[in-house]
Amino acid sequence: PAEWDAAALAQRAHLLQTWEWGALKQNFGWRVERIAWRDAANLYAGAQILYRALAPGLTVAYIPRGPFGAAETLVPFLTALVRHVRARGAFLLKLEPDWQRDDPRAQNLRAIRARPTFETIQPSATIELDLTADLETILARMKAKWRYNIRLSEKKDVVVRVGAAAALPAFYELLRVTGARDHFAIHSLAYYRAAWELLAARDRARLFIAEYAQQPLAMIFVTAFADQALYLYGASGNAERNRMPNHALHWAAIQWAKTRGCARYDLWGIPETAAEPGETENLPTSLYQFKHGFGGATIHYTGAWDLVFNPVKYRLYQLARKIRQNKIGA
Incomplete structure (x- = not known):
């Protein structure tokens, strides 16, 4: 925990990327992983990933206000991140970076085929x-x-x-x-x-x-x-x-x-x-x-970005969200 938070602190990461925030979410229904791009001496980029099983076979991966790290390390890190999350069986990776609108780093998200979405979790x-x-x-x-x-x-x-x-x-x-x-x-x-x-x-x-x-x-x-x-x-x-x-x-x-x-x-x-x-x-x-x-x-902020691994499950997910929102509105 101390090493992770020290790296997050050095990179001016958001509170939602701290070890403590992940521990909180882990106590309330989320599974947490922390992955890093590093060598023996330094941690250059990282992401705290929250996983939640919405239904059997329907797992979403979510990175709140992340990833964090130096811009030059983001491309290789994001490529490795995508492989990692896909291997975990998630149908969707949702990212909400701690970047402002028009931040050039958003192009790195497009490079991994993530697309902007209006379905945000954190304030936009x-x-x-x-x-x-x-x-x-x-x-x-x-x-x-x-x-x-x-x-x-x-x-x-x-x-x-x-x-x-x-x-x-x-x-x-x-x-x-x-x-x-x-x-x-x-x-x-x-x-x-x-x-x-x-x-x-x-x-x-x-x-x-x-x-x-x-x-x-x-x-x-x-x-x-x-x-x-x-x-x-x-x-x-x-x-x-x-x-x-x-x-x-x-x-x-x-x-x-x-x-x-x-x-x-x-x-x-x-x-x-x-x-x-x-x-x-x-x-x-x-x-x-x-x-x-x-x-x-x-x-x-640059908002939420969705990287879809399974389009059929993603459509089911969107339909379920729409039904739930309609019920709340009623």
């Missing part, structure tokens, strides 16, 4: 704050209302503190409220506890708690790896929302991330259309507006 766009400036500049880049709300939360006696494992049940209860209010599915408490235990053990996670009168109003689960801090999960109740606990939480997390030496604070996902001219007013929620108010830059 996000907002990222530049933490290399001083705190005053970071604050000045925010919208005036956001600076006001940060100050207002303090005036309204909101206190932000760092929580430990004992706070996870309260975090989960707030998350259940958030999921019901904002109409999204959540994992089990066991999943978030496992994520905390694995990441906190390597000092890569913090649970920030915003309280009023010693009652938790909102919490965020933030990670740090390489030069990036990542707002991974957030939860808030319905009470005392006028005290702006979420603004206070992110300001505390930004300060922590900067102290850690992170150069970026990723707000973890916005709708892909959010930065298109004239479309922000059509978003169904205030998600984009809230994140955009912190003054970051909109980042568009």
Whole structure:
């Protein structure tokens, strides 16, 4: 684990390519492999691959925010990677690299016959704050209302503190409220506890708690790896929302991330259309507006790429996904 994460750290890989993230997924239904392009002294490229059997004889392979490595090693590495995954019996290899749109490395994916797809798993766009400036500049880049709300939360006696494992049940209860209010599915408490235990053990996670009168109003689960801090999960109740606990939480997390030496604070996902001219007013929620108010830059990723090994099974897979989505929509 230490050698893998050291290589991922040196290559500025994403959190989802760390050993701990793979261990988390392995505890919840995925089989994990880590393969590398290396010599005796150095690891030049790597990929953490997650496998899941959707049905007997129907296994998908997935690389979240990977592979990672030097551009000049990607072509031979990807060729070996394809042979490896095909030999494992997967009908599909889905890749979602940690590359921005129009990254020239995407041509290496075309070279292995992978094709872009709209069926993404990770966010296809996000907002990222530049933490290399001083705190005053970071604050000045925010919208005036956001600076006001940060100050207002303090005036309204909101206190932000760092929580430990004992706070996870309260975090989960707030998350259940958030999921019901904002109409999204959540994992089990066991999943978030496992994520905390694995990441906190390597000092890569913090649970920030915003309280009023010693009652938790909102919490965020933030990670740090390489030069990036990542707002991974957030939860808030319905009470005392006028005290702006979420603004206070992110300001505390930004300060922590900067102290850690992170150069970026990723707000973890916005709708892909959010930065298109004239479309922000059509978003169904205030998600984009809230994140955009912190003054970051909109980042568009290269998206998901599918390499199909068995076209018949792939069509069955797409049909099953469409049926499932229609049922959810109904």
